[in-house]
Amino acid sequence: MTRLDNQNWLTSPATIAVFDALEAAGGPDCARFVGGSVRNALVGRPVDDFDIATRLKPEEAMAALKKAGLKVVPTGLAHGTVTAVSQKLPYEVTTLRRDVETDGRRAVVAFTDDWAEDAARRDFRLNALYADRTGAIFDPTGQGVDDALAGRVVFVGDPNTRIEEDYLRILRFFRFYAWYGRAAPDAAGLAACAAHAEGLTRLSAERVSKELLKLLAAPDPRPAVHAMREAGVLNRLFPAVDDLAAFDAISEASEDAVLRLSALLPDDPSDVAGIARSLRLPRAVEMRLAAAAGGPLDPATGDRELRVLTWRLGKQAVRDRIQRGAAIRPGTGTTKAVALVDNWPIPRLPVGGRDLAKLGIEPGPEHGRILKAFEAEWIADDFPAEGHLERLRRLAAQP
Template structure:
C-alpha cells in the first residue's frame, strides 16, 4: 500500500483533534483525507487545503466536533459539507455521498457509508484518492495513484457521464491538466469535453471565471489553452480569439494570470471590458484588462514617452502593456522600462483654478480650456518643475 511520508499536517495537533472527534463518534476509519491534499502530497506539491470525507452524517459530524470543543460552520450542510476550525485551520468535512439526480449544474445527493461509492461520483481518478490519519492511501478506482505520479488527468468512469453531471468539469479537466498533466491531454476526456462544450453556457459566470483564473495561474498554462482551442472550448469563452502566439509569448514571460488573460482578449478596451463584465470579474480586474487592451508597448520606449504614458494611463496599465510588448519581443530587455515605472513619482498638475482666479479670471468654461492646454504643454515638455506661472500667463492670453 502506498503511504504518505513526512507530512507534518497529518500528525499536527489540529488534525489529531479533528480525527479524534470524528472517530470517537464513528469508530476507526470513519474519516479520511480526500482529494487535493492527498494528490499534492503524493506528487510533492504544497498542501494548503484540507478536505476530509467521513462516514458520519453531517449532523453527527457537527455534534462530535462540538462535543470536542471544535468550532463548526455549516458551510454546505444541504450537500453534506461542514467546516471545522481547529487551531485556526479550516477542515472541510463532507459525508460520503452518491448522486441521486444531476442537471449539469448541481446535484441532489444521498449519503452513504461506502468509500467506493463516494469515489465513483468524483471527477478525476487522481482526485478520488483518500488517506487515513497514518498516511495510508486508499485508491478505489485502482488508477488514481498511477495517474497522479504519471501526470495523467482522467475522468472517473465514463467522461461523458461525469461532464453531464456538472459541465464545470470541462474547465476543471483543463485546469488540472495545466497544473498536474504531462505533455498530452487524455484523448477520451478531450473528446468528451469537445462534445459537451455547449454546456458551458449553462454555468454561472462566477464558476467559469474562478476555474479560468486558476488555470491561468498555473506555472505553464500553454498546453492546456491550446487543448481548449483544439476542443472548441476556448471559442465558447472568447469567440474573438484567432491565434495564440501572443498568449504563448506572454505566458512564457509572465506568471500573472490577469496579464495572461489580457493576451486572449481583443486589443479593444471596450470589448475587453465587456468580456470581463460577462465573466463577472471584479471591477479592478475589469479596469486592468480594459487598460491592457490598449495594446502591447515596445519595451524600448524612451523615458520621456513612458513618463507621459504613465501620467495619462497609470503605472499598472503601462507596466502591463510593457510586459505584453516584452512577450512579443523576448530579445528586448523590459527591466529598464519597468524600473522607471516603479520608481518615477507621478506628479500632480501644478496649477489649478485658484491660480487663474488670482490672475483675475472669472470661473467658467475658459478655465478648463486653459488648464487643458497647460497640461498638454507641461506633459510635452516632460513635466518641468518650474516656470508654471509664466506658462499659465502666456496661455491665458490665447483666445479659446
C-alpha cells in the first residue's frame, strides 16, 4: 500500500484533534483525507487545504466536533459538509455521498457509508484518493495513484457521464491538465469535452470565470489552452482566438492570470468590457482587462509618452500593455520602461477652481474651459512642477 511519509500536516495537533473527535463518535477509519491534500502530498506539491470524508452523517459529525470543543460551521449541510476549525485551520468534513439526481449544474445526493460509492461520483481518478490519519493511501478506482504520479488526468468511469453530471468538469479537465498533466491530454476525456462543450452555456458565469482564472494561474497553461481551442471549448467562453502566439509569449513571460487572459481577448476595450461582464468578473478585473485592451505597447516607447499614458490610464494598465508588447516583440527596454511606470509618482493636477476664483473668475463654463486647456498644456510640457499660476493667468486672459 502506498503511504504518505514526512507530512507534518498529518501529525499536527490541529489534525489530531479533528480525527480524535470524529473517531470518538464513529470508530477507527470513520474518516479519511480526500482529494487535493492526498494528491498534492503524493506528487510533492504544497498542501494548503484539508478535505475530510467521513462515514458520519453531518449532524453526527457536528455533534462529535462540538463535543471535542472545536468550532463547527454548517457550510453545506444539504450536501453533507461542515467545516471544523482546529487551531484556526479549517477542515472541510463531508459525509460519504452518492448522486441520486444530476442536471449538469448541481446534484441531489444521498449519504452512504461506502468509500467506493463516494469515489465513483468524483471527477478524476487522481482526485479520488483517500488517506487515513497514518498516511496510508486508499485508491478505490485502482488507478488514481498511478495517474497522479504519471501526470494523467482521467475521468472516473465514463467521461461523458461525469460531464453530464456537471458541465463545469469540462473546464476542470483542462484546469487539472494545466496543473498536473505531463503528457498529451487523455483522448477519451478530450473527446467528451468537445462533444459536450455547449453545456458550458448552462453554467453560472461566476463558476466559469473562477475555474478559468485558476487554469490560467498554472505555471504553464499553454498546452491546456491549445487543447481547449482544438476541442472547441475556448470559443464557448469568448470569441474564437485566431492566433495564440501572443498568449503563448505572455504565458512564458508572466504568471499573472489576468494578464494571460487579456492576451486571449480582442484589442477593443468595449468588446473586452462586454466579455468581462458576461463572465461576471470582479469590477476591478473588468476595468484592468479593458484598459489593457488598447493594444500592446512597445517597451522602447519614450519616457515622456510613458508618463502621459500612465497619467491617463494608470500604472497597472500601462504596465500590462508594456508586458504584452515585450512578449510579442522581445528585446531591450522592458525593465527600464516598467521601472519608470512603477517609480513615477503620478502628480495631481496642480490647479483647480479655487485658483481661478483668486483670479476673479466666477464659477461656470469658463472654469471648465480654462482647466481643460491648462491640463492639456501641462501634460504636453511633461508635467512641470512650477509656473502654474502664470500659465493659468495667461490661459484665463485668452478669449
